[in-house]
Amino acid sequence: MxxxxxxxxxxxxxxxxxxxxMSTALDxxxxxxxxxxxxxxxxxxxxxxxxxxxxxNMPVKPDNEEEQIALKASNAMTIILGENDKLYYYFGxxxxxxxxxxxETDYSANGIRKVLVSPKVKSNDKMTVMIxxxxxxxxxxxxxxxxxxxxxxxxxxxxxxxAATDKQLVQTKTGQ
Amino acid sequence: MxxxxxxxTRPTLDxxxxxxxxxxxxxFFMLSATAAPEKVVVVDTPSSVSEIKIPDTNVITIxxxxxxxxxFGVDGQNTRAALLDKVAGKYGISFSPEEAKAFSLIGExxxxxxxxxxxxxxxxxxxxAYNSQAPGIPIDSLKNELGDWVLQTRLTNPKVVIAIKxxxxxxxxxxxxxxxxxxxxxxxxxNLITDMEQxxxxx
Numbered sequence: 001m002x003x004x005x006x007x008x009x010x011x012x013x014x015x016x017x018x019x020x021x022m023s024t025a026l027d028x029x030x031x032x033x034x035x036x037x038x039x040x041x042x043x044x045x046x047x048x049x050x051x052x053x054x055x056x057n058m059p060v061k062p063d064n065e066e067e068q069i070a071l072k073a074s075n076a077m078t079i080i081l082g083e084n085d086k087l088y089y090y091f092g093x094x095x096x097x098x099x100x101x102x103x104e105t106d107y108s109a110n111g112i113r114k115v116l117v118s119p120k121v122k123s124n125d126k127m128t129v130m131i132x133x134x135x136x137x138x139x140x141x142x143x144x145x146x147x148x149x150x151x152x153x154x155x156x157x158x159x160x161x162x163a164a165t166d167k168q169l170v171q172t173k174t175g176q
Numbered sequence: 177m178x179x180x181x182x183x184x185t186r187p188t189l190d191x192x193x194x195x196x197x198x199x200x201x202x203x204f205f206m207l208s209a210t211a212a213p214e215k216v217v218v219v220d221t222p223s224s225v226s227e228i229k230i231p232d233t234n235v236i237t238i239x240x241x242x243x244x245x246x247x248f249g250v251d252g253q254n255t256r257a258a259l260l261d262k263v264a265g266k267y268g269i270s271f272s273p274e275e276a277k278a279f280s281l282i283g284e285x286x287x288x289x290x291x292x293x294x295x296x297x298x299x300x301x302x303x304x305a306y307n308s309q310a311p312g313i314p315i316d317s318l319k320n321e322l323g324d325w326v327l328q329t330r331l332t333n334p335k336v337v338i339a340i341k342x343x344x345x346x347x348x349x350x351x352x353x354x355x356x357x358x359x360x361x362x363x364x365x366x367n368l369i370t371d372m373e374q375x376x377x378x379x
Contacts (some may be wrong), residue, residue: 005218009271016310024297027194028191028195029191031195032195032198034192035198035199035202035250036198038202039198039201039202039205040200042206042209043205045209046205046208046209049226051221051225051229051230051341051369051370051371052228052229052230052369052370052371052372053226053228053229053230053339053367053368053369053370054224054226054228054367054368054370055365055366055367055368056366056367056368057364057365058355058359058364058365059361059364060364077371081348100256103284106223110378133348133352134348134349135347135348135349135352136347136348136349137347138344138345138346138347138348139222139342139343139344139345139346139347139348139350139351140222140238140344140345141348142348142351143222143223143224143368143370144222144224144343145372146224146368147223147224147225147226147373149227150224150225151225151376159355161352170327
């Protein structure tokens with residue numbers, strides 16, 4: 001601490017009476033209190049980590065339906081997000097005539113992620129994943145599945161509205 | 177033998193470095209602080225491994241809370257003032273200068289345009305209390321005001337990006353309606369606000 005040495009007050013007997021020098025040491029406690037109060041306040045009010053975002057691009061709605069190129073059934077996979085965090089998937093376009101095999105899975109690392117890294121999906125770079133959330137599925141499910149696609153580095157995917165045939169499939173599956 | 181007197185001195189601590197550090201931190205936080213935006217609705221966002229940060233400015237935030245209410249917010253006082261002008265013109269409502277001022281300072285809001293005038297004339301505390309029971313911005317196909325807000329904001333400030341902040345438990349139906357609304361306004365690129373999550377290392 002920078003201290004000013006106090007000069008002796010009583011040098012020389014009977015000298016002039018000097019004003020007693022005050023000590024320059026300050027009690028800094030209140031200042032420190034205030035400083036830390038401010039520090040705490042600013043630390044708590046600052047938002048350091050801005051929220052993360054996930055960017056999604058929806059396909060532009062085509063002006064006429066005929067210009068769309070049909071997806072080949074062998075390059076399609078459909079994931080259906082059901083209610084109560086249920087998850088189903090099948091390969092193909094879900095044409096009832098083809099009788100697609102609906103498989104139930106979950107959001108865990110051994111569930112849908114295993115399917116997405118399986119050779120059937122990974123080795124086919126034309127494979128397009130269609131995500132069809134049912135009306136009763138939660139928003140979290142959608143973000144979770146988009147996240148899985150990101151983790152497994154699946155580039156081609158689309159968020160599609162669920163078709164009646166898909167609902168039918170889930171119904172027969174759960175009805176069993 | 178006389179006892180050896182241990183000289184007792186009050187322990188003194190040199191606080192100067194601590195104070196120095198304290199003030200350094202205070203200064204740092206004061207300068208770097210941007211006050212956290214006021215939380216109008218409680219939204220518990222889902223988590224993802226995405227590492228993209230949302231930009232600081234020119235953001236439209238569409239919050240959807242547990243009860244499927246939609247709240248709309250845009251940053252920038254000037255943007256908001258100009259936006260209110262446009263919306264007022266479109267809906268044929270006139271706002272007093274006080275109400276316009278209140279709107280330019282508002283955070284997110286969730287009232288239909290028809291109730292906006294009375295909402296803005298409330299004192300700030302009453303407005304805060306009202307937010308917990310606000311009806312939200314109508315998004316149904318008959319009266320889709322969200323679309324108008326988004327469109328008018330984009331006309332006011334073409335640089336805006338749109339962020340959707342949905343609650344974990346919102347039904348997808350509502351999100352779908354919001355997304356459809358945005359797509360109707362030719363917005364095909366938007367951000368979903370999420371929390372951070374560790375990316376799993378083993379696949």
